[in-house]
Amino acid sequence: MQTIRREQAKKYAFDWRDEPLLRVAPGEPFAVETYDASTGYFKTPADHANPAKRPGFDRIPPMVNPIAGPVFLDGAERGDVLVITIDEIEVEAYSWTAAGPRRGPLGESTRWPELSGGYTTKIFRHTPGPSSTTRDGTLHFSDRISWPITPFVGTIGVAPDREVTTSNDGQGPWGGNLDIRDVAPGNRILLPVFHPGALLYLGDVHASQGDTEFTGTAAETMATVRLRLDIIKQKRIPWMRIEKPASVVSVYAERPLEGAVEAATVNLMDWLITEHGYTPTDAYCLVTTCPDFRINVYQMCKLGKLAFVAGAELPRKYL
Template identity: 75%
Template sequence: MQRITREQSRKYAFDWRDEPLLRVECGEPFEIETFDASTGYFKTPEDKAIPGRRPGFDRTPPTANPIGGPVYLNGAERGDVLVVTLDDIVVDDYSWTAIGPRRGPLGESTRWPELSGDYTTKIFKHTYGASGTTRDGTLHFSDSIRWPITPFVGTLGVCPDREVATSLDGQGPWGGNLDVRDAAVGNRIYLPVYHPGALFSLGDVHASQGDTEFTGTAAETKATVRVRLDLVKQKRIPWMRIEKAGRGAPGMDSAEEHGSLVSVFADKPLEVAVETATFNLMDWLITDYGFTPTDAYCLVSTCPDFRINVYQMCKIGRLSYVAGAEIPKRYVRA
């Protein structure tokens, strides 16, 4: 199996001028070994998020949040849609999060001075599950608080059309640093293609994250990600889409019907991201599932299982807020 090693996963931009590290066929599995968002800087609680100590923080924007790629998919052309399937994510034996002065929404807090007066790094131990790996492992937040590891890829995408976008704060229809927790094992991610080969990259795996990634960092970790790429030829979509896999449930005809459709969008203010993600979900229902505009509009307002996910709402650099409009597939059977 072809692989991009961790030492090769030190790119800090989605740049269409970069030479591909791999060339793959549709459906061919390959692996990308990723660094964490700090490129390995955070290892112990003594490693503080002080900019002057961190490699790459003498640049603007900093060289952080590395990605592995690009991967060239044979047959991909401008105007196609890239289909990304994440088959496996195996995270490292620890993850970290870091807070401190001028970091996140409480980086200048007077209400809780400990959040803005000093830097704090928390290291979370990972223990293996029954598989003998972290696939079904546990994250230990403290001696008394723990939860299942729920990994996802925080930064992924193709190269943008004409611009070069950093992996730290680049976002767009092509992907980027979106921290969408539904970029997880078994789900399919759809992205518009702008260049021959699509030029796909990923990195920034999180062992877990809550809604909004409130502090600006989640449970950041290294990982090995197994991926397959495919194509929908000559189809246009406005932004990233995700087709979540069904988990199976009593009374359901199939696991496929038990999945859901998620339309992703990023913008500021948050209500614009929410509204546009919903508009784009309606377009998906109308274009691919035969809904009338009236039915699609009324469905997202009345369906009790329609959801808005706020994936990322960090006050960091140029990052926009990331929302996803989600509807279960059982309501949209073609």
């Protein structure tokens, strides 16, 4: 199986000028070994998020959130849709999260000074599950609290049309740092293609995350991602779509949050109208009356230029 090794997975921008690290055929399985968001800096609780000590933080923009790529898909052309199927994500032996001054919405808290007065790094141990791997393993938050590892790819996208944008705060119709917990094994991710070969990048795997990634970091980890790519020829979609076994999700990122919610819902309506035979009136009325229609708030952390990420989700039984 072709593989991008971890030492190669240290790009910090989505850049159409990059030479592909891998070239694959439609349906061909391949693997990507990813770094965590700190490029391996956080290993113990003593490794604090002090910007002065972190390699690459003296750069503008800072070198954080490394991604691997690009991957060139044979036959993909501008105006196509890239279909990404994530088969497996196997995380490494630990993950981390960090808090401290000017990190996240409570990084200047006076109510709880311990959140803003100094740096804290928490390391979470991972143990294997029945498969003898971390694919079905357990994350240990503490001696008392644990939960199943639920990994997903936090940053994923193709090279944007014209601009070059960072892996840290780049977001757009092409993907980017979106932190969507549904970019996970068993689901299909759909993205518009802007360049020959699609030029896929990915990284920033999380072992688990709640809604919104409130502190600015989740359970950040290194991982091996196994996936396949396919093409839908000459099809246009406005933004990322996700096809889950039992539902479909239309994604959008914007500030304020209500802008992301409205655009994700309108794009879901367009999906229903153009591909599933709904009239505009029926689609409009469905999303306001159906008890199974859901809005997912994937990312709503006040961090730099990041927009808020919402997903409008509808069960397949209504398609």
